[in-house]
Amino acid sequence: MSTATGLQFTEVRKSFGAVKALAGVSFDVREGEAHGLMGENGAGKSTLLKILAGILQPDSGSVDWRGERLQLGSPREALERGIGMVYQEMLCFENLTVTGNIFAGRELTRGGRLRHAEMRERTRVLLDELHLPISPDATAQSLSAAYRQLLQVARALAFECSILVLDEPTTALTDAETDHLFSVLEKLKARGVTLLYVSHRLPEVFRLCDRITVLRDGRFVETSERRSVTPDHIVRAMVGRELPPRAIVARSALPAGTPPALAVDGLGRRPCFLNVSLTVNPGEIVGLFGLVGSGRSELLETIFGLYRAEAGRVRVAGQPIDPGSPRAAARAGVALVPEERQRQGLLFNLTIRHNLVLPDRTIKGDLLVRTGAERREAQDLVNTWRIKAAGVEVPPDALSGGNQQKVVVAKWLATSPKILLLDEPTKGVDVGAKFEIHEIIRREASRGCGCLVASSDLPEVLALADRIIVMREGRIQGQLAGAEATEEAVMHLATHEGTAA
Amino acid sequence: MNLKKIWEVREFSTVVILALEILFFTWYLWPDGSRSHPFFNAPNFVLIFKYSAIYGIAAVGAAIVIISGGIDLAPGAVMALSGVVASQLFVERGWGLGTSMTTGVLVGLVSGLVTSVLVVVVKLPPFIATLGVMGITRGLAFIITEGRYFDVSSQLLGGWRPFGLPADWVAPIIMILLALVFQFLMTTFQWGRAVFSVGGNETAALFSGIAVNRIKTSVYVISGVLAAVSGVVLVLVQGQGKADLATGYELDIIASAVVGGASLAGGRGSVIGAVLGTLIFGVLRNALPQIPGATFYDRLIVGLVVIVIVVVDQLLLKKRG
Numbered sequence: 001m002s003t004a005t006g007l008q009f010t011e012v013r014k015s016f017g018a019v020k021a022l023a024g025v026s027f028d029v030r031e032g033e034a035h036g037l038m039g040e041n042g043a044g045k046s047t048l049l050k051i052l053a054g055i056l057q058p059d060s061g062s063v064d065w066r067g068e069r070l071q072l073g074s075p076r077e078a079l080e081r082g083i084g085m086v087y088q089e090m091l092c093f094e095n096l097t098v099t100g101n102i103f104a105g106r107e108l109t110r111g112g113r114l115r116h117a118e119m120r121e122r123t124r125v126l127l128d129e130l131h132l133p134i135s136p137d138a139t140a141q142s143l144s145a146a147y148r149q150l151l152q153v154a155r156a157l158a159f160e161c162s163i164l165v166l167d168e169p170t171t172a173l174t175d176a177e178t179d180h181l182f183s184v185l186e187k188l189k190a191r192g193v194t195l196l197y198v199s200h201r202l203p204e205v206f207r208l209c210d211r212i213t214v215l216r217d218g219r220f221v222e223t224s225e226r227r228s229v230t231p232d233h234i235v236r237a238m239v240g241r242e243l244p245p246r247a248i249v250a251r252s253a254l255p256a257g258t259p260p261a262l263a264v265d266g267l268g269r270r271p272c273f274l275n276v277s278l279t280v281n282p283g284e285i286v287g288l289f290g291l292v293g294s295g296r297s298e299l300l301e302t303i304f305g306l307y308r309a310e311a312g313r314v315r316v317a318g319q320p321i322d323p324g325s326p327r328a329a330a331r332a333g334v335a336l337v338p339e340e341r342q343r344q345g346l347l348f349n350l351t352i353r354h355n356l357v358l359p360d361r362t363i364k365g366d367l368l369v370r371t372g373a374e375r376r377e378a379q380d381l382v383n384t385w386r387i388k389a390a391g392v393e394v395p396p397d398a399l400s401g402g403n404q405q406k407v408v409v410a411k412w413l414a415t416s417p418k419i420l421l422l423d424e425p426t427k428g429v430d431v432g433a434k435f436e437i438h439e440i441i442r443r444e445a446s447r448g449c450g451c452l453v454a455s456s457d458l459p460e461v462l463a464l465a466d467r468i469i470v471m472r473e474g475r476i477q478g479q480l481a482g483a484e485a486t487e488e489a490v491m492h493l494a495t496h497e498g499t500a501a
Numbered sequence: 502m503n504l505k506k507i508w509e510v511r512e513f514s515t516v517v518i519l520a521l522e523i524l525f526f527t528w529y530l531w532p533d534g535s536r537s538h539p540f541f542n543a544p545n546f547v548l549i550f551k552y553s554a555i556y557g558i559a560a561v562g563a564a565i566v567i568i569s570g571g572i573d574l575a576p577g578a579v580m581a582l583s584g585v586v587a588s589q590l591f592v593e594r595g596w597g598l599g600t601s602m603t604t605g606v607l608v609g610l611v612s613g614l615v616t617s618v619l620v621v622v623v624k625l626p627p628f629i630a631t632l633g634v635m636g637i638t639r640g641l642a643f644i645i646t647e648g649r650y651f652d653v654s655s656q657l658l659g660g661w662r663p664f665g666l667p668a669d670w671v672a673p674i675i676m677i678l679l680a681l682v683f684q685f686l687m688t689t690f691q692w693g694r695a696v697f698s699v700g701g702n703e704t705a706a707l708f709s710g711i712a713v714n715r716i717k718t719s720v721y722v723i724s725g726v727l728a729a730v731s732g733v734v735l736v737l738v739q740g741q742g743k744a745d746l747a748t749g750y751e752l753d754i755i756a757s758a759v760v761g762g763a764s765l766a767g768g769r770g771s772v773i774g775a776v777l778g779t780l781i782f783g784v785l786r787n788a789l790p791q792i793p794g795a796t797f798y799d800r801l802i803v804g805l806v807v808i809v810i811v812v813v814d815q816l817l818l819k820k821r822g
Contacts, residue, residue, distance in 0.1 A: 304708075306707065306708070326707060326708065326710050327710045327711070327712050329710075330710035331710075336708065338708050343702070343704055343705070344704050344705055344708045345705055345708065346702070346705055347697075347698050347701040347702050347705050347706070347709075347768075348701060348702065349697060349700070349701030349702075349767075349768030349769055350694070350697060350698065350701060350768075354694060354697075354698075358694070358698065358709045358711075359709045359710050361691055361694075362691070362695070362709060362710045362711050363710055365691075366691050367690060367691060367692075368689055368690055368691065369688075369689050369690060369691060369693070369694055411709070
């Protein structure tokens with residue numbers, strides 16, 4: 001293979017203030033291969049992708065494509081050079097139609113007028129090709145999260161691209177949808193499109209990619225042929241250390257008559273979920289498994305009082321809580337770590353300190369902001385939960401995804417909740433941070449907090465939960481505990497009619 | 502506080518602009534020979550403060566609304582209505598000065614409550630809700646006056662000295678006190694942080710247990726009350742109450758808040774900055790008419806100043822960030 005083909009990163013450096021996001025990264029991607037890019041959060045993957053997408057410019061170093069220097073001043077230039085991007089955070093225009101989204105910014109025009117019919121037709125062909133059963137005229141708002149993600153793939157493919165970059169494209173997808181996406185990607189690969197695939201999900205990377213590059217702390221670690229490495233090897237390369245074995249927490253039996261940390265009785269809110277009853281005991285970790293659209297997020301949000309239920313009630317440690325008020329729920333000891341940390345979890349106009357103490361102070365109803373005490377408390381939280389930050393008085397946008405998530409978890413743990421609700425707590429988070437978040441959940445449980453973890457990541461639920469509740473189409477399909485909680489049994493409940501013990 | 506910290510204080514650049522502006526006019530209007538300076542003298546500064554206070558008091562409320570992620574278009578009209586109500590009660594009904602003025606301020610409270618119901622309960626976008634309230638309050642002012650005006654100045658005893666202070670000092674003192682009180686509330690109280698949170702990310706604020714609706718209600722009520730205080734002060738300063746008072750002031754007030762560092766996207770800004778913003782415009786309005794031929798340019802210059810200051814501020818923010 002000649003050196004003038006493929007994508008070549010040479011000594012790429014990029015710093016943000018004192019933080020070196022990329023400290024001289026060099027590697028190459030062969031033309032036509034599927035190349036996996038892996039690393040913990042903060043390893044520099046996102047920065048590298050942003051440089052490739054023309055959003056950021058490197059401080060030094062170069063990126064070459066087919067032997068030609070890429071100097072990308074804007075995302076538009078990247079597109080013109082044939083680089084398509086599919087981002088982790090879903091970017092879509094909710095008010096526009098599917099067609100409008102696909103052609104946004106690159107509309108087909110004649111004499112300044114939009115060629116609606118042609119764009120619509122091309123969208124239809126594209127959707128057919130991807131086997132997406134959605135109408136070109138549907139608004140993006142009306143699509144599920146999964147379809148919005150696939151819409152992004154379609155958007156990237158709408159114009160001939162020779163490099164397709166995918167950043168965690170499957171975080172919101174079910175297994176079936178992931179299969180679907182992968183069959184599309186295989187087809188593209190066969191067509192000669194170069195794929196750069198970023199994911200924390202090892203099985204996906206091993207399934208799709210020919211070679212895998214690992215970054216750590218802004219540095220290149222290694223590039224290896226998929227055939228010659230094991231997943232364990234990649235994990236070690238990413239983390240730079242052996243993961244400690246899972247801590248087994250001895251749990252003492254609860255005294256008789258202890259009320260459950262959370263008791264939900266006949267809760268219903270059409271059309272999201274109906275007649276849901278469940279209990280979580282103090283110190284117990286309960287997994288709530290369901291595919292996208294099963295109503296698990298809505299259930300957690302209703303328990304937290306963001307919505308008012310039509311029927312049923314919620315008790316925390318035996319006490320009924322006022323419905324429809326997050327404030328009342330939080331005061332009663334409910335904490336919710338929401339699914340979308342950027343939209344629902346963090347305030348980017350305030351510093352990490354404010355973010356960390358806000359729920360606790362809001363619940364306490366303090367009148368004054370005591371900066372000194374807050375700063376100490378925030379620093380304690382940062383140390384306890386090992387949040388990598390330049391300090392507590394910087395906004396959270398400088399943090400990596402995993403550390404942002406730890407801020408969202410930590411701000412609720414500061415309130416010493418009785419029941420901790422977590423919605424996809426490790427979505428888009430690297431292996432190391434995922435492990436740490438799991439440890440945090442276990443520590444809270446051993447403290448006597450009840451934990452209800454909603455996730456569509458089955459291995460996570462199996463590894464973490466003492467008991468698994470499966471939801472499908474807004475109903476509880478069954479519960480599984482101990483040895484009966486196998487991958488097959490859970491998936492069966494999540495996808496088929498029927499009940500289990 | 503070291504130098505770096507001062508540089509980082511948001512109000513710093515506004516103070517610098519104000520100082521440069523004063524220096525410029527002092528130099529430009531430097532008198533010939535031994536005549537006294539027409540701009541740089543104490544009585545003129547009191548005058549600048551007095552007229553700026555009419556905007557400045559309402560700008561405190563406007564800044565808070567903007568920081569919360571909202572917008573209030575009603576201050577000008579609320580000023581007119583509260584001024585008209587206070588002056589009518591004082592002049593025609595023979596109410597005491599204090600009672601009339603207090604009733605005028607209550608008008609602002611009611612208008613603020615109406616706005617918050619429209620925003621929080623009816624869920625109208627703040628722009629539309631306050632546009633409606635602006636029309637209603639301005640309309641009520643016209644209905645009450647029926648084209649008349651209420652002459653407050655002739656009813657005030659000559660040499661009126663509230664609390665033993667010169668009458669001209671009243672408005673500036675009210676403005677400074679309110680600015681300090683609300684700056685304190687915004688920076689050291691949970692309530693203030695909640696306002697910043699709601700403006701920064703309403704969803705995340707709600708998910709953090711903040712009573713978002715209560716916070717929104719509070720900001721519109723404060724804005725209404727402060728606009729009404731401005732209206733009452735305006736009547737005292739101008740000496741008469743009429744329905745077309747303060748026409749178009751809402752935009753000057755919003756401009757002051759923005760020049761003082763408030764972001765219309767919400768989550769950023771300062772009360773003191775907004776007051777400094779009104780002083781920047783107050784100095785312009787005072788000094789430009791003293792430059793021969795500049796009278797016709799003052800709106801144009803005010804418009805340019807808004808754009809230049811906000812652009813410079815964005816550049817500085819980028820450099821710092």
